[in-house]
Amino acid sequence: MLFREKTQVSVPGNSSGPAYFSALKAFWGAIFPGHPAQSRQKQPSLSQDFSKQDCTPELHGLLETLQSIRKRIMANVFLGGWTAWSIWILIGLIVVLAVSVKLAIAMILAGILAAAGAGVVLLWTWRTRLSTYQTACRLDSAASLQDRASTAIYLGDMKNPDGMIERQRGDALARIAKMDPRGLFPLRAPAAARRALALFL
DSSP states (O other): HHHHHHHHOTTOOOTTTTOOHHHHHHHHHHHOOOOOOOOHHSSSOOOOOOOOGGGGGHHHHHHHHHHHHHHHHHHHHHHHHHHHHHHHHHHHHHHHHHHHOOOOHHHHHHHHHHHHHHHHHHHHHHTOOHHHHHHHOOOOHHOOOTTHHHHHHHTTTTTTTHHHHHHHHHHHHHHTTTOHHHHOOOOOTTTTTTHHHHHOO
C-alpha cells in the first residue's frame, strides 16, 4: 500500500525507471515482516515529518537539504497565492474608485484586505506544506534520482545498515552532494505578477 501511495506522491510525467530503490522497501518488509500490529505502529507515514532524532547522523545533511527545499516550495506557493489575492484587491479598488471619490478610505480598506489575505495565505501554506518524505519525492522527481532520496529517508532510522541498504544510502548521499537544490527549486516570480503590476500602474 505504501508503494502505491508513494507513486501517487511523485510528480506526474516523470518516470523512475525500474524503481529499484522503491522496491527495496517492499523487499525489506517481506523479509522482516515482524508482528502485524507492531509493523503497523512502526510503519512511517508519508505525511510524517522526519526529524534528526528519527534518522542516523549521516542523514542529517540530507534532512537539512530537504528542509531548505521545502521552504523554497512554500515560498513559491505563498507568493503565488498572495499575488492572486492582490489582483482581486486591485480589481475591487479600481471598481470602488470608479464610483467613489473617497480615495483614502478605499486605500485603507485595500491595505486591510491585503494584510488579512497575506495572513490567510500564509496559514494555508503552512497547513498544506509537504512532509519531509513528500519533499524527498519531489527531489527524486526533479533530479531524476529514481527514488534514492525518499528511500534513504524512509529507511533512515536504521543505525547499522548493511548490504543493499548501506549501498543505497551511500549512493543517495553521493548523488545528492553533487546537486544544486537552489537550481532545482528556484524562487520564481508568480505568473500573475505581471497582471498585478499592470493593474497597479
